[in-house]
Amino acid sequence: MLTTGMFVADRYEIIEKIGAGGMSDVYKARDHILGRFVAIKVLKQEFSEDVNFVTKFRTEAQSAAGLEHPNIVNIYDVGSEAGMHFIVMEYVEGVTLKTYIEKKMQLTYKEAVSIAIQVGRGIEAAHAKNIIHRDIKPQNILISTEGKAKVTDFGIARAVSNNTISADVMGSVHYSSPEQARNGFVDGKSDIYSLGIVMYEMVTGRVPFDGDTTVAVAIQHLQEEMVAPSAYAPDLPVSLEKIILKCTQKSPDRRYKVISDLLVDLKQVLISPNEDFVTMIPSGSQNKTRVINESEVKAIHEARRVAPKQEERRVKPQPQPIYDEPEEDEDEEDNDGFLNPAVEKAATIGGIIAAFIIIGIIIYFVGNVLGIFGAKKPDTTVKDNDTEVVQTEQIKEDTKKDVINTEKEKIEQVTMIKVTGLTFEEAKTQLNAIGLGIKEIGTQNSNEYEEGLIMSQDVAEGMQVDKNTTINVYISSGEGTISIPNVVGYDNEAALNTLADQGFTAERTYAYSDTVASGMVISQNPTGGTEAKKGTVVTLTVSQGKEAVSVPDVYNKTQEEATNALTAAGLTVTSTTTDYSDTVEAGKVISQSIAAGKYVDAGSNISLVISMGKKTTYYYCKATITAPDNAEVTVADITLKDANGNVLQEWTGVKIAKFPYTISAYDIEEVSTGTLNIVWYLADGTSKEQTENVTFTKQ
DSSP: OOOTTOEETTTEEEEEEEEEOSSEEEEEEEETTTTEEEEEEEEOHHHHTOHHHHHHHHHHHHHHTTOOOTTBOOEEEEEEETTEEEEEEEOOOEEEHHHHHHHHSSOOHHHHHHHHHHHHHHHHHHHHTTOOOSOOOGGGEEEETTSOEEEOOTTHHHHOOGGGOOTTHHHHHTTOOHHHHTTOOOOHHHHHHHHHHHHHHHHHSSOSOOOSSHHHHHHHHHHOOOOOGGGTOTTOOHHHHHHHHHHTOSSGGGSOSSHHHHHHHHHHHHHOTTOOOOOOOOOOGGGSOOOOOHHHHHHHHHHHTOOOOTTSOOOOOOOOOOOOOOOOOTHHHHTTTOOOHHHHHHHHHHHHHHHHHHHHHHHHHHHHHHTTTSOOOOOTTSOHHHHHHHHHHHHHHHHHHHHHHHHHHHOOEEEOOOOTTSBHHHHHHHHHHTTOEEEEEEEEOOSSSOTTBEEEESSOTTOEEETTOEEEEEEEOOSOEEEOOOOTTSBHHHHHHHHHHTTOEEEEEEEOOSSSOTTBEEEEESOTTOEEETTOEEEEEEEOOSOEEEOOOOTTOBHHHHHHHHHHTTOEEEEEEEEOOSSSOTTBEEEESSOTTOEEETTOEEEEEEEOOSOOOEEEEEEEEOOOTTOOEEEEEEEEEETTSOEEEEEEEEEOOSSSEEEEEEEEESOOEEEEEEEEEETTSOEEEEEEEEEOEEO
8 A cells, every 4th residue: 555655657656545446556646757647546455466457458558548638537557566566547626426416416418418528428439549547437537626527547447357347346336237237249339338338327226226236237138128218317418318328228238239329419419408409229029128038047146256146127028008999879779860969959040040041031022023122114105205314314313334344444553563672762663653552561580581672562463553552661670689599608619500500700808717628618798688680790709717827947957946836826835855966056946846838727736846055964983993903002092084184083082991992972973984093102102093994884
């Protein structure tokens, strides 16, 4: 187990433990070469001792290291040290999607789709390099503080064989595809199935299949139909529900063919959430849900290393409903040959009315003949002068009719022309020229005619119309207004497509945001729901994420100078540590946690290492001396010098009781060799000098 302050590969300093799984432990570390934080995943001892597993693990990890994508946690290094196998990867500040779901309970469909699109893009990049994840689950999806989703543990799931299933498999089996559950062939469609389960959990807050054992859950994946997500999320758009159902089909052939097809539909959800555009693949008889047999159940138990249990559920054949034939109406025969009473009543009333009408007509004709109603014919037996009067009146009446008919024949007619598309003045000129007038009776919206042009006329082109007739027209007020869609919170590309589909023009401006993820729409002008004409320009403010600043170089600056420079650049100095340096004087910066020139979010934390100056190395000397031959020593003066003759330490008037005599000197700086000069004072009053070479040892 690694502890804080330890170094891995003489480069990565362990900061703290940030996670643990069934196979590995994860630590936050500082890369002292590149000046950045990294995450180090260290295999647990039981896996490190399995040579086959370690070989597969390293191979897959090295393959995954070739993946570089914004939605994949990038792998920087793979190595081993003293029997410990580790992977160095990108450090993501944030939480797992599992924690995020547990915190929010249920995600909105827009947020779920946004995360699914990002995860799908990461999976798409891996599939393009023939790398299948095999363990897509919320625990393996990280949500950064900027709201970006990143997939981790690419290739690691593949390294796990049936003989190395760990304690975390219970978390994985909830998202395993049916083919994984039966240990069958696994390809990219298995990742699509798992992503479908993840989407289900995001929008409902629960997994579709659950049980007390891994086998119980695996069997549900194989043979039970899931509850539709809309049962737990009633407001879920139909398009997203069908996407989830298509992803989680038990037959791989009925799922999306490739992840890119899924991404197309997910993007369409943001544009037309309630449109039923998802194409479901019909199921054949060979793809129907079936009850797995005992041998398959045993195989699953064996694969999961779990003893079979009787409580695991089986699909039971459902009884077919029995429909009773409807009973015949006994009254039906009794009514044969008779009219409906309502119809019979109506016929009777109609007959009475008809009789009254006929009687009235007869009375009218009889009355006319008898002259009762004043319409008696002229008497042909009157005198000649009376006949002349009658004839004269008849001539006058006939003459009057002839005059009226003649006046009608004198009225001229013209052929109506087309005036739509003209201005009122243009139409007036042309109509007046053929003897017609014009009147504006109102304005109306028109998508065909521009504002100010005539959009309709009450007499159609080509019709004959009397001269001096006034033609009524409507003037176009231009296109009508429609509601601008609200695209705040959309991915900016999806927002552009949504507005374009509704006939609006979009322009983008950019702004930094501490709360809205990069690439998402912060605001729009005009706001969503505003009524406007097609073609209206909608200005979108798109998030650039947190403001990026360039990290200044504070190497060899005093701590105060460095702190001021970093603060002025928008960074926060969170901590300082100290260390010795042979090149940087005490009190100045040796290194910084984020390399100079790198762009990071404004407000990012940075730490400094301050020099304590050159580290002093202390030595000690321990030497044994003996008295001169055939001489009686009373006292001695002893001097310790370095190789250059500089006095390091002196002992004067040393009384020596017995020989050999040992001297010791400590805390001597930067000395490796020297000499020991001794002046012996003998009992006979004489003195004798002695010099010996000595060596120094580091304390």
